[in-house]
Amino acid sequence: MWAFIGRNLVLRIALLFVVSVLIHTIIHIAPGEPSQVDPSNPRMKPEDIAKIRAAFHLDDPLYLQYAYWLTDLLTGELKSFKDNQPVLGKIWRRFLNSLPLFVCTTLLVWTLAFPVGIHAAVTRGSMFDRTSTFLAYAMISFPGFVLAYILILEIVQFFEIPVIGLRTFGMESASSLFKFMDRIWHLVLPAFVGALGGIAVLSRYVRSQMLEVVNQDYIRTARAKGLEEDTVIYRHALRNALLPFITMFGLLLPGLVGGSVIFETIFAWPGLGRLGFEAILSRDFPVILTLNVFGAALTLVGTFVSDVLYAVADPRIRLE
């Protein structure tokens, strides 16, 4: 068990290293310069630009730049090109903004997808199954930003209530319960729009997993024993169908980073996705790189946890 975890950890750290080298190379080989070097300020002189380039180590060989990045990251002194703020602090603050949205979206996806998927599988070929199939695909087929716009316009029109941003402006003096509920309200729409695709995908997946299991012999046996249909489905079938979802749960975490650039832009949500997008636009290399590595690390942590959980949950798998 411990050997398995240890080996796994080493492997993942090695992977993380490869990923960071890869991203570093992609970013630096591609054209474009940090915006500080090319401000549209007509008074910027080549000497000033040279000074800035030197301060950012832009003229050093790639491996040296990578080394600078790594040492700065490990000592916690990595600074953004854009505003000289510590990168880790920036990412942490945005992470805190993204987290509630992420949690809310995830909850919506996972709570809604299961009942829909199970019911569709149980009543395969029925009206419900066909409608939910169609709706699920309709949801993932809509360009998300169009849907977001339509919802925003309609809700603002009908309810005359703010939906953009983290909170309503001018509520500083309100009681904390009001403030809390206000924050929740501002979560609803972006979370819902972000969850639609997830619900569709996951409910389809639940359906197909259930269908796989429902055809197995032991279910037939259970039915033959004369067990109640609900007991067959929810006790015997669902439990076995659940196993692969442990893997899926592990792959959720990286959605925190890159998943929502467009919705964060539309809803003026200061999250990680926008941080990354703006960093790309201004070629803020330390932020792009750190954020991507952060995303990769989340993926690795997620898959690691799910691997371990899987092994714990599935008696057929033994950790060597």
Place this chain on the structure above:
Amino acid sequence: MTSTPVHTDVTLSSETLAPPETPWQEFWRTFKKDKLALGSTVILIGLLIVGLSGKIFTEWIVVFDTEVVRLPDKFKPPLSTPSQGIIPEQDLPALGLYLLGTDELGRDVFARMLQGSFVSLSIGFVAAGLSMIIGVILGALAGFFGTVKIFKLVSVDTLIMRFTDVMLCIPTFFLILTVVALLPPSIYNIMIVIGLTSWMGNCRLVRAEILALREQDFVQAGKALGLPEHRIIFRHLVPNAMSPVLVSTTIGVATAILTESALSFLGFGAQPPHATWGNILSDGKGFIFDAPWLVMIPGTAIFVVVLAFNLVGEGLREALNPKLRRR
């Protein structure tokens, strides 16, 4: 878009009962029962024709000119006629009216949608095709040569699958965005980038299939006959492992079209002079109050085509899955 559809890991059952009909007949019998998928296939065939005629009539034999700018006729709603006397004779639209209205420069939206249908569909097909080819090749190599070691150090399987892991670790949309923002903008780059960042699912599917098929009798027989390995892999194994890949590629086309429209939203989609549905949509979004058809028309077009691909993919999945078939 924000999340890509996850493809189910469908494994073929190992029981080999003699089929009462050819696989193709069996497939068609199941597939045509699915009315949604069947309808979608018809729609898709129609769209392919539209796409091809778009290429023909806007670029080879210019019937619908996509480039003519008629500023005085900007934001004309669908089915309106050009202003008489202001627009010069040679700039009038093909049928004497704007079928789908005009955009902010007075260009004919119908002509642009027609041209865009070809570009959008080819982005979808090329990107999904690329991702399929890479996925199949790498997956087949990993599955078949799983245990062969390179330089006696790492096995082919480990190498390929670790590389797949690396690619999976990088947030895909970020990677696409980074690369597209950095490369010179052209539809080819967009196709390639989407293709290069979406093959990992296919690779895993093929590998899993091949691992299951590798030990089967017909492969052993092939080996015994002394067939060359590439022949065994690509003539015998891969065709048998293709069905899940086919499903995921069909859905991949849809995803690529959506990804292009998302990139367009952020300003990194296909660039003029190429009109795509994605960039017609994102150019039009600023004028949603002034000219709603500039959002509605491309939005609906994307919706219909993506939905059709998804439903066809679903139909294929059902029809190709032997476990679900005989019930």
Place this chain on the structure above:
Amino acid sequence: MPLKRALLLAPLLLTLFLLQSYFWVPTYEKQSVGNPERLVTYIEGSIGDAKILNPILHADTASATIVNHVFDGLLDLDENLNLRGRLATHWTISEKAYLLVNPDNRFPDGVEVTGERLLARIRRALKDGVLSEAASNILSIELLPPERQTHTFSLDEKAGTSGTREVDVTLTIPERLRFTLREVDQDFFKRLVPIIGDRYLLHFPYERYMEFPDGLTSEQKTHLHARVAEYLPVAEHNPEILFFLRKGVKFHDGHEFDAGDVKFTYEAIMNPKNLSPRTSDFEPIKYIDILDPYTVRVVYKRLFSPAINAWTMGILPEHLLNDEAMQREMDRRGLSEAARAAFGMRDSEFNRHPIGTGRFRFIEWHSDEFIHLERFEDYWEGPAEFKHYYMRIIPDLLTQEVEFRAGAVDYYGAQPHQVARYKKDPRYQSFSTLGFGYTYIGYNNRRPLFADPEVRRALGMAINVDEIITYLLYGEGERITGPYPKNTPWYDHSVQPLPYDPAGARRLLEERGWTLNADGWLEKDGKIFEFNLITNNGNPIRKNILTIAQNAWKKIGVKCNTQLFEWAVFLKDFVNTGEFDAVVLGWSMGIDPDLYQIWHSSQAGPQQLNFVGYNNPKADDLIVRIRREYNREVQQALAHQLHRLIYEDQPYTFLYAPLSTAVLDKKIVLVYHEPDGTERYEKIYPTKSGNIYFHFGRWRKLAFTPEF
């Protein structure tokens, strides 16, 4: 089945919990009507966040907006774009002129030059009325004794050194004459020619006055020679500005503002560690003297009349940013040795919590969400009417509009088509004023295809600019003909714009040998007239101009391919390297008439701003004369000449100056307090320069819509 029930209940409860939050949120109506604070709160919507809130470091518009509220400059521009005192109450400009005594030279009558003789001869000439033009301007003349001075020059690769090297050169400065002049006079030394002779200013034997350290190559010595000649010219103009500072001005932390802060701000800009993007504005300064706590003397190295405009920049508080303060900050943050060594003002937390003397003081900044300012009650001009100022960051144009229409944002940068809509709405007041920007198509003048001004003129004549203004900008633009902002006196209104005349354009090109071929393209010597027109991504209007120009040129047989590039790539790969045919771009100009960086032929190298490679010796001469001239009328006449010259050459097709548009709720007005305690309201109006924010301190939102 409990599991089944749980599976059904969970989504139901979650959805219900999320939806019930609706009832706790105030509607837009309640926010604006039920909340008196809202009337004294101004919320501005911005697409991007600020980067760095420091007047000497920022380079983006969002930061500039905030910094202008939080900091005051010594000067600013008044309603007519003239300079006006802010932290300085008034100022004077004079000049000290230095002339080296050159013993190698002889006077025109053959007598050897010495300091005493030179002084005596000039004094005599002044008395005799020979130098009548200079006489009235000279306040005093002194003869300065020789002095020894050690000056450090840094040598770089250009001087044949590997890396940079600091070299101390000891100079024996010979006798000098110092003239104190009432006004700056760029021709002062020319006026002395009758006495000193016309060859006096040409040559000076620097080698006799310099001592080098050992071990320099002859190449390096030659280089140093040139550097010394630059440092110590034979005849030197030193313009001087004397600023008299306002007394009793307080920073937001209560500390009093004085001359030390002015000097500190200058030194902070010039400190290479701070990487200030404003160094070139302040580089002409020789030194700054504090005469007393409220008087500062700024001495310039050479004639450069636009230099005074730099003092509109905000002044930093010395007590919060000097070395001791930085030391304290480093200690508090517990930085490592390496970080300490590299620590500069850019790293300071001050840039996220700025303290200035401005009308608003900084409260808080949530990155990419909002920046909150509050009015400064002790502001020297009296507190503002608005109590709170918010900059909300809303990156999407459409949602900005939604928030504005709902009243949750008071101002945002409305697009022309939106302005056209608001103009019809009785709830809003809108302003369209000329700003400092213009949009153009720039041709790479180095390319043989565009080398001929007539070809460039023909291309310009093929484009219907009026149609662009009417339909693309909804009338929110004005035609321009030259390189100056239309609202400044430098712009020559008598220059007529190019006519829209495709037939004439075709004729011009035919005269140049371009004839139509079978495919409908213009052709000359077997090559068709084809080029690439590019611009940056993300600006919808430029993108549309690209398409319009392409379409217009197609009609006269010119084949133009268009491409969009992302901004960073666009600059690095095309503009900075000069590897382009034609670009659509815009300039945002300053208030001064100096066009050196954009149009002087010496500025056409890589990374420089004359990227189209414009080269006209006559224009070069005018540009240099304008930046040395301190008399406004003369400057204006020269600027008009330059404007016409550039118009004749058509290095750009000057398209239009976009009007800056602002849409505001009609409830926002100017508030005046009458002596009897009542309030009087006036409609907000743009100043002559097009600035509607000039009286921002008086703005307030009323509970009702006033009639004017």
